[in-house]
Amino acid sequence: MTINAILNGRVATALVMLLIFLSMTVMALGFTEKARLMPLLVGVPGTILGVIELINEMRATIRQVEAGDPVDALTRAERAMFGWVFVFFLGILCFGFTYAGPLLVFAFMIAGKKESLTVALISAVGTWAVLFGFFEQMMAIPLFTGLVVEWLLG
Amino acid sequence: MDLTGIFDALLTIVGSPYHLFLLAIAVPIGMFFGAIPGLGGKLGIVLVIPFVFGMDATAGALFLIAMHSVVHTGGSVPSILFGVPGTGPDAATIVDGLPMTKNGEAGRALGAAFGASGLGGVIGGLFLLALLPLLRPIVLTFSPAEFFLLALFGITLIAMLSGDSLIKGLMVGFLGLMFAFVKLDPQTGIERYTFGQLFLWDGINVIPAVLGIFAIPEMIALGAAGGSMAKAEKLETSYGIAGVLRGIGDVFRHWALSIRTSIIGAFIGMIPGLGGDAASWICYGHAAQSSKTPERFGKGAVEGVIAPETANNSKEGGSLLPTLFFAVPGSSGMAILLGAFIMLGIQPGPGLALTGMEIVWVLIWGLMLANILAVIMFIIVAPGLGYLSYVRGNLLIPFVLVLTFLGAFLAVRAWENLVLLSLLGTLGYFLKKYEWPRPPFVIGFILGPIAEDSFHKAMSLWGPAFLLRPGALVMIALIVLTIGFYVFRLVKHKPKPEWLRDDDD
Numbered sequence: 113m114t115i116n117a118i119l120n121g122r123v124a125t126a127l128v129m130l131l132i133f134l135s136m137t138v139m140a141l142g143f144t145e146k147a148r149l150m151p152l153l154v155g156v157p158g159t160i161l162g163v164i165e166l167i168n169e170m171r172a173t174i175r176q177v178e179a180g181d182p183v184d185a186l187t188r189a190e191r192a193m194f195g196w197v198f199v200f201f202l203g204i205l206c207f208g209f210t211y212a213g214p215l216l217v218f219a220f221m222i223a224g225k226k227e228s229l230t231v232a233l234i235s236a237v238g239t240w241a242v243l244f245g246f247f248e249q250m251m252a253i254p255l256f257t258g259l260v261v262e263w264l265l266g
Numbered sequence: 267m268d269l270t271g272i273f274d275a276l277l278t279i280v281g282s283p284y285h286l287f288l289l290a291i292a293v294p295i296g297m298f299f300g301a302i303p304g305l306g307g308k309l310g311i312v313l314v315i316p317f318v319f320g321m322d323a324t325a326g327a328l329f330l331i332a333m334h335s336v337v338h339t340g341g342s343v344p345s346i347l348f349g350v351p352g353t354g355p356d357a358a359t360i361v362d363g364l365p366m367t368k369n370g371e372a373g374r375a376l377g378a379a380f381g382a383s384g385l386g387g388v389i390g391g392l393f394l395l396a397l398l399p400l401l402r403p404i405v406l407t408f409s410p411a412e413f414f415l416l417a418l419f420g421i422t423l424i425a426m427l428s429g430d431s432l433i434k435g436l437m438v439g440f441l442g443l444m445f446a447f448v449k450l451d452p453q454t455g456i457e458r459y460t461f462g463q464l465f466l467w468d469g470i471n472v473i474p475a476v477l478g479i480f481a482i483p484e485m486i487a488l489g490a491a492g493g494s495m496a497k498a499e500k501l502e503t504s505y506g507i508a509g510v511l512r513g514i515g516d517v518f519r520h521w522a523l524s525i526r527t528s529i530i531g532a533f534i535g536m537i538p539g540l541g542g543d544a545a546s547w548i549c550y551g552h553a554a555q556s557s558k559t560p561e562r563f564g565k566g567a568v569e570g571v572i573a574p575e576t577a578n579n580s581k582e583g584g585s586l587l588p589t590l591f592f593a594v595p596g597s598s599g600m601a602i603l604l605g606a607f608i609m610l611g612i613q614p615g616p617g618l619a620l621t622g623m624e625i626v627w628v629l630i631w632g633l634m635l636a637n638i639l640a641v642i643m644f645i646i647v648a649p650g651l652g653y654l655s656y657v658r659g660n661l662l663i664p665f666v667l668v669l670t671f672l673g674a675f676l677a678v679r680a681w682e683n684l685v686l687l688s689l690l691g692t693l694g695y696f697l698k699k700y701e702w703p704r705p706p707f708v709i710g711f712i713l714g715p716i717a718e719d720s721f722h723k724a725m726s727l728w729g730p731a732f733l734l735r736p737g738a739l740v741m742i743a744l745i746v747l748t749i750g751f752y753v754f755r756l757v758k759h760k761p762k763p764e765w766l767r768d769d770d771d
Binding site: 124128136140150154161162164165187209213235238253 | 316319320431433434436437440441443444447451453454456458459482485486489490491492660661663664665667668671672675676679681684685687688691692693695696697699700702717718721722
């Protein structure tokens with residue numbers, strides 16, 4: 113049985129959890145005695161539980177593969193949604209809420225969900241009204257303008 | 267009991283048009299999030315977090331508690347009209363609510379649900395009010411030793427109750443604790459896991475953490491499912507206001523049952539981790555068992571709607587007790603609410619019993635007033651509730667995403683939080699997809715600083731012998747019993763009851 117066959121989403125999630133605990137525990141060893149006490153108190157049992165869970169998941173996957181059952185994988189729709197979350201993150205990070213927010217909502221409606229132009233426009237305007245109208249104007253809360261816009265404006 | 271303080275808090279709300287306005291907008295928002303299957307109260311709270319940013323603590327807390335306390339009132343609508351629970355705890359309402367709709371009694375079922383929810387919410391608030399004088403001295407007897415172990419007990423209990431695997435639950439709870447240690451060490455001031463990032467010196471803010479673990483995964487899942495909130499069956503649901511009023515009358519005709527199930531619900535709400543699912547199913551079972559005609563249950567008995575609905579709302583009053591005074595959230599919804607309270611500057615814990623009772627009274631009144639207001643609003647909009655089935659997820663996803671990023675940014679006004687949110691959102695989705703319970707993360711994260719502070723205090727006061735104090739021994743026994751119960755259940759291969767499976771609340 114190959115590593116690829118075993119390394120499905122379940123096993124990978126358990127592995128990531130184990131690695132988080134392991135790395136945080138190892139890092140804690142470099143702290144002073146008082147500072148590392150609680151991280152070690154939690155990190156060591158967390159790492160042990162992580163090893164047990166990883167073994168559990170691997171055994172379950174091996175049984176699944178041997179029985180010929182389909183192994184969990186990310187669907188195309190899930191990958192698309194991850195892509196959209198990344199686009200929203202990048203858009204807002206670069207161009208801020210007021211500029212990127214309405215555009216992203218519009219783009220998601222049109223390109224992501226094939227909504228009509230009217231619905232997409234109304235949603236984008238509504239988003240702009242909330243972000244600019246409600247937060248920036250009414251509540252006087254200045255929103256993040258985006259790294260690119262900040263750089264362009266100096 | 268400080269009667270002046272209690273009534274001053276009521277005056278703070280009803281004497282201020284601003285507070286009344288906040289109540290009036292929080293209630294329909296809460297009902298909306300409850301009424302749309304797939305959204306729920308947790309998501310509702312995380313989404314309004316940007317909007318309460320900048321409010322004073324009283325106004326913000328009032329807004330959030332009002333919204334949170336009526337979520338299940340809204341959740342009864344799709345349960346009764348379409349057979350799809352708006353939130354997990356509303357599932358019990360379907361058993362008799364849907365048959366009533368099929369029998370042409372949709373209006374009566376809705377009226378019973380609204381009336382029961384309102385009454386349950388008010389009794390839950392009164393329950394909390396009555397218990398506070400007893401609870402205050404108990405809270406104040408807790409030493410750091412008990413608080414440290416209480417934090418561990420809270421994580422263990424919720425880890426066990428919110429998923430099928432105790433190991434997964436504990437790991438997620440421990441992960442929350444570990445993330446809470448990301449900051450300058452409070453004892454020595456040295457950097458822990460900050461990677462030289464200034465924005466992490468004060469720790470990871472609770473808002474991006476909660477939004478990442480809950481909101482982003484929900485939106486990815488909703489989008490991946492095609493944006494459909496629920497596979498609702500469209501039934502013939504025409505009904506008039508007379509039927510709704512008749513249903514409300516039923517709540518008072520069955521007054522003894524209504525009061526009993528409200529008290530049971532409030533009591534269950536006090537037990538961290540049990541939450542609404544347990545309360546509604548236990549109360550439904552109680553209604554069937556105590557009925558002279560139990561054969562009517564499941565076929566459209568109005569008591570089958572009243573019992574779970576009173577419990578759903580009354581448990582919110584009960585769950586405020588551990589949430590506010592021990593900082594151990596009664597449910598995952600309360601965990602998020604707790605995070606929002608911290609953002610508003612309200613620090614839950616025993617200190618609240620000493621110096622923060624004003625805000626506690628405001629929360630109790632807010633909870634009761636919101637429930638009453640929800641009944642009135644529902645009666646007004648009752649004829650149009652069937653349109654809720656037409657709400658499409660596609661229209662909400664992008665807007666929710668923007669608000670999620672906005673909430674993460676506003677928490678500490680740091681763009682780095684957007685990065686943190688995306689990373690935690692990715693982790694949160696895989697936790698959701700592969701059945702790792704997420705509520706223990708929030709609870710571990712919130713309890714982390716309390717646990718660490720209490721641990722160091724206990725160690726400096728008593729050394730390792732703090733574990734031998736009577737209160738500490740009780741806590742250790744509770745932790746051992748919790749794990750023992752889980753192992754016993756595992757060995758016996760008993761299937762877990764339905765209400766323990768859902769982490770919706």
